[in-house]
Amino acid sequence: MEILEATHTTQNPAASDKIKVALAQIAPVWLKRDETLKKVADAVELAGKQGCQLVTFGEALVPGYPFWIERTDGARFNDPKQKAIYAEYLEQGVVIEDGHLDDICVIAKKYSIAVYLGVMERAANRSGHSLYCSLVYIDQNGEIGSSHRKLQPTYEERLAWAPGDGNGLRVHPLGRFTVGGLNCFENWMPLSRAALYAQGEDLHVAVWPGGLHNTEDTTRFVAKESRSYVISVSGLMRPTDFPEDTLELAKILENSDDFLANGGSCISAPDGSWVVEPQVGKEVLITAELDHAVVRGERQNFDPTGHYSRPDVTRLVVDRKRQQLADFIDAE
Numbered sequence: 001m002e003i004l005e006a007t008h009t010t011q012n013p014a015a016s017d018k019i020k021v022a023l024a025q026i027a028p029v030w031l032k033r034d035e036t037l038k039k040v041a042d043a044v045e046l047a048g049k050q051g052c053q054l055v056t057f058g059e060a061l062v063p064g065y066p067f068w069i070e071r072t073d074g075a076r077f078n079d080p081k082q083k084a085i086y087a088e089y090l091e092q093g094v095v096i097e098d099g100h101l102d103d104i105c106v107i108a109k110k111y112s113i114a115v116y117l118g119v120m121e122r123a124a125n126r127s128g129h130s131l132y133c134s135l136v137y138i139d140q141n142g143e144i145g146s147s148h149r150k151l152q153p154t155y156e157e158r159l160a161w162a163p164g165d166g167n168g169l170r171v172h173p174l175g176r177f178t179v180g181g182l183n184c185f186e187n188w189m190p191l192s193r194a195a196l197y198a199q200g201e202d203l204h205v206a207v208w209p210g211g212l213h214n215t216e217d218t219t220r221f222v223a224k225e226s227r228s229y230v231i232s233v234s235g236l237m238r239p240t241d242f243p244e245d246t247l248e249l250a251k252i253l254e255n256s257d258d259f260l261a262n263g264g265s266c267i268s269a270p271d272g273s274w275v276v277e278p279q280v281g282k283e284v285l286i287t288a289e290l291d292h293a294v295v296r297g298e299r300q301n302f303d304p305t306g307h308y309s310r311p312d313v314t315r316l317v318v319d320r321k322r323q324q325l326a327d328f329i330d331a332e
Contacts, residue, residue, distance in 0.1 A: 001043070001046065001283055001284065001285050002282060002285070003046075003050070003286075003287065004276065004279065004285070004287070005286075005287050005288070006267070006275055006276045006286070006287070006288040007288065007289045008229075008269055008275040008288060008290055008291060008294065009289060009290075009291035009293075009294070010293045010294060010297075013291045013293060014293065016175070016176060017176050017291050017292040018290070018292075019053050019054070019174065019175045019176070019177055019289070019292070020050070020051055020052045020053055020054075020287060020288070020289050020290075021052060021053065021054045021056070021203075021231060021267075021287065021288055021290060022047035022050065022052040022054065022056065022285055022286065022287045023055075023056050023231060023265045023266075023267070023285070023286040023287075024040075024043035024044075024046075024047065024055055024056065024057050024233070024285055025058070025234055025235070025236055025263050025265040025283060025284050025286065026039055026040075026043055026057070026058075026061070026235070026236060026283050027039075027235065027236040027237055027241040027283060028061050028063055028064040028237075028241065029063075029243065030063065030064040030067075030237070030241055030242050030243060030246060031063050031064055031088055031092050031243070031246065032243060033063040033092040033093070033094065036062045036063050036064070037062055037100070037101075037103065040057060040062065040104060040117060041103055041104055043057070043285060044104060044108060044111070044113065045107055045111065046285055047113060047285060047287070048107065048108075048110070048111025048112075048113045049111070050285070052113055052287055053113060053140065053174060053175060054113065054114045054115075054174060054179065054203075055113055055114075055115055055116075056115075056116040056117075056181075056205050056231055056233040057115075057116065057117045057118055057207070057233060058118055058207055058208055058209060058210060058233055058234045058235030058265075059118040059133065059135070059183050059184050059207040059208050059209045059234075059235065060118050060119070060133050060209055060235070061117065061118045061119070061235050062094055062117065062118070062119040062120065063089075063092040063093070063094075063120060064120075064235075064237075065210075065235065066089065066157065066159075066160040067252060067260050067261075068085050068248060068252050069156040069157075069160060070156050071251060071252045071253075071254070071256070072085070072251045072252060074156060075156075075159060081247075081248060084247055085247050085248060088247060089120070089160065090129065090131060092120075093119075093120045093121065093122030093131050094119040094120060094134075095121075095122045095124060096121065096136070096147060097124045101117070101119075101136065101138070101144065104117065104138060105138055105142040105143070106142060107142075108138045108139070108140065108141075108142045109140070109141055109142030112141075113140060114138060114139050114140050114172070114174055114179070115137070115138040116135060116136070116137055116205045116207065116233075117135070117138070118133070118134070118135055118183065118207045118235075119136055120132070120133060120134070120161075121133075121134035121136075121149065123149070123162075125322065125324045126162070126323075126324060127325075130162040131160060131161055132149040132150065132161065132162055132164050133149070133150035133153060133161050133164070133183055133184075134147045134149050134150070134164070134183075135147070135150075135168065135181050135182070135183050135207055136148075137170075137172055137179075137181070139172060140174075145170070145172050146168045146170045147167075148164070148167070148168025148169065148170070148181065148182070148183070149162075149163075149164025149165055149167070150163075150164050150183040150186060151163060151164050151165070151166070151186060151189070151192060152185070152186070152189075154184065154185045164323075165319075165320075165321070165322060165323040166195075166319050166320045166321070167320050167321065167323075169192065169195045169196065169318055169320060170320070171196055171199040171200060174203065175292075176292035177202055177203040177229075177290075177292055177295075178199070178200045178201050178202050178203065179203040179204075179205060180199065180201040180203075180204060181196075181204065181205035181206065181207060182196070182204075182205075182206060182207075183207055184207065184208050184209065184214070187206040187218055187222060188218065191316055193225070193226065194304070194305065195316060195318045197226055197304050197305045198305045198316065202226075202228045202229070202270075202295045203228060203231070203290070204222060204223075204229070204230045204231070205230075205231045205233065206218065206219065206222065206230060206231065206232045206233070207234075208234040208235070208264070209234065209235050209237075209261050210234040210235040210236050210237060210259075210260075210261025210262060210263050210264065211234065211261055211262060211263075212262060212264035212278050212280055213264075214232075214234070214264060215232040216264065216278050218232070219232040219267075219268045219278075220268045220272040220274075221272070223268035223269060223270055223272050224270075224271070224272040226270075226304060227270045227271075227295065227298040227299050227302055227303065227304070228270055228295060229267065229268070229269060229270060229275070229290050229294075229295065230267070230268045231267050232264070232265060232266050232267070232268075232278075234261065234264045234265045235263075236259070236261055236262070236263045236281075236282075236283060237259065237261040238259055239253050239256055239258075259281060262281050263278075263279055263280050263282065263284075264278040264279070264280055265278065265279050265284075265286055266278040266279065267286070267288050267290075269294060270294055270295050270297075270298040275288050275290070
């Protein structure tokens with residue numbers, strides 16, 4: 001895998017202010033959970049060997065984005081073909097409680113590297129037969145710190161994904177930084193962003209299935225609004241990334257271009273300038289050294305939930321309870 005390195009610091013950065021991050025722009029082995037997790041594990045290890053403290057991956061990477069929906073008449077009701085594809089998608093989902101991410105946690109602990117990974121979560125507390133687009137945070141001790149289930153699937157995603165909840169709207173300490181993340185179009189939801197800003201977020205991770213059209217404007221805008229570093233990390237999808245045994249493969253690839261998702265991973269500084277411009281059309285590990293002093297300098301004139309907020313006028317209420325259908329009260 002190609003490695004692209006960048007640095008963004010003040011003239012004389014203090015060692016304690018610096019952090020090295022990685023963006024793994026890779027393609028899944030589509031609808032193959034274990035094979036895709038092997039690619040993820042290799043990328044985490046590579047980032048660890050590069051001395052990174054954080055590595056990030058695209059939305060729904062494991063086991064892949066539901067590209068079939070818009071290409072195979074996915075809205076046809078009660079259709080046997082759609083049921084068959086969904087059944088396989090569900091079967092390849094990630095069940096955290098079953099240990100599907102354990103190997104990633106072991107590598108994270110070995111290299112003391114945190115991980116943000118986009119998965120299709122087969123949620124045990126919701127019967128295990130619906131899928132949630134989840135952004136999982138694994139800390140530097142190899143412990144799962146949060147799993148944020150996407151609040152609102154977008155357009156055709158609603159035919160495959162269930163709406164999530166606020167339980168994962170959390171941030172995590174990482175060196176001098178406070179890191180948080182959102183899935184795809186959630187990064188366009190002002191109140192979801194504000195929920196993270198209010199917890200002190202100053203390193204924002206935006207995950208996408210892949211697409212320059214998503215990352216080239218939003219990344220810089222969120223950075224300017226939040227006065228934070230913003231990492232936009234995307235997946236990649238080429239026709240060759242579909243296994244030969246993929247259901248309805250011919251229909252999925254009919255009239256497709258060279259890319260179903262072309263990447264676009266990038267990093268913006270807190271003033272909206274590029275640290276790394278969007279990278280398109282290739283699998284690449286992007287690494288960059290970031291400087292917390294740059295964040296502090298930009299907060300001098302604007303801090304969206306600090307001195308430039310007015311909680312006496314406008315306030316946000318966030319419900320972080322994990323949603324579930326039933327609470328059982330058993331006899332002792």
